[in-house]
Amino acid sequence: MTVTAARRAWLTDLPVLLVAVVWGSSYLAAKGVTTSGTVLAVLVLRFAVVLPVLVAAGWRKLRALNGAQIRGAGVLGLILAVIFLLETYGVVHTSATNAGLIISLTMIFTPLAESRLRGTRLPRSFVAAAGLSVAGVLLLTQGAGFSEPSLGDLLMLGAAVARTVHVLAMSRMRSVQGADAMSLTTVQLGGSVLVFALLCAAPGMGATPWAAAADFGPADWAWLLYLSVFCTLFAFFVQMWAVRRTSPSRVSLLLGTEPVWAAVAGIALAGDRPGWPGLVGVVLILAGTAWGRTAADPGPGAAQQRRRPAAGPSEEEPDATHPGLEPAGRP
Structure with missing residues (x-):
């Protein structure tokens, strides 16, 4: 590789690496702006900023979606709503470190689930990597002494499972295959926001978006805009x-x-x-997920390694749902 080519590669890699950084920090941002009583309100407000931009940027292709593609993306949007709810409630009830590491188990769960569906065997090295990651999670949740995992830890584990379901559904749903990634992301996010808005309207579901917004201080707005602009829009377009x-x-x-x-x-x-148990767990999770990604690619889970959870099934385009775009952006 020439010096010029290496420089160009670095200039391409840097923004992508920044996406990983902002996604990693999104759990801290979510904790900064969200309480157990404002989860739904924050989710509505966050994507009220994102949706108009995505609609305006992809309006022509959005109009080109057919009915089957819209219905398929709508179903994926319902799954995405579950992911966001589990992640956001989870991060409220656990630490930012635990949230970010436990959700990374999606990289282990997806190849395992896909191998079962395909009836194929994963390499032994992947099974070993999965065991290492699970052991790491067990240690991570026991950092302050051996006890039951917190509610937030269990919710984040559920979110990792839900992300796996979302990725598998997206890869197997024929109606959305070949559709434009931005359009699918927009429809999925729109469906998710509709779910959040309906839940907000139900009695006893916490603060309304306008009530939460009225109580926000400068720091709250800063966190919210960070989640919307950087963890979602910036991540998707990069x-x-x-x-x-x-x-x-x-x-x-x-x-x-x-x-x-x-x-x-x-x-x-x-x-x-x-x-100390938690720090050992951190190392095991990072090592296990990194090893697992290598061991499963190429293989039944390779598609998940190429696409982050809601962009679309095309290998030419990334999956934007993880968050931050998580559309599933993070979290």
Whole structure:
């Protein structure tokens, strides 16, 4: 590789790496702006900023979706809503470090689930990596002494399972295959926001979006805009840009560093103190998920390594649902 080519590769990699950093820090941002009584309100407000931009940017292709594609994306949007609810309620009830590391188990769960559906066997090295990650989660949740995992830890584990369901549904739903990634993301987010708005309207479901907004201070608005602008819009458009200038596997590799940044943000900025068992757990999770990604690619789970959870099934485009785009952005 020439010096010029290396420089161009670095200039492409840097924005993608920044996406991994902002995704890793999104759990800290969500904790900064969200309480147990404002989860639904924050989700509505966050995507009220995002949706108009996505609609305006992709209006022509959005209109080109047929009825089957819209219905399919709507179903995926319902799954996405479940993911966001589990992640956001989960991060409220656990540490930013735990949230970011436990959700990374999606990278282990997806190849396992897909191998079962396909009736194929994963390499023994992947099974070993999965065991290492699970052991890491067990240690991570026991950082302050051996006890039951917190409610937030269990919710994040449920979110990792839901993300796996979302990825598998997206890869197997014929109606959305070949559709434009931005359009699918927009419909999914729109469906999710509709779910959040309906839940907000139900009695006893916490603050309304306008009541929460009225109580926000400057720091709350800063966190909310960070989640909307950087963890969602910036992340999505960088992926769309980068995947056309480099390989999907390279994008996936860089985005796979997200758990590292989640741990860095939680420990360095949020003051999380996982204790010695927890620190060992952090190392095991990072090692296990990194090893698992390598062991499962190529293989039944390779598609998940190339696409982050709601962009679309095309290998030419990244999956934007993880968050931050998580559309599933994070979290």
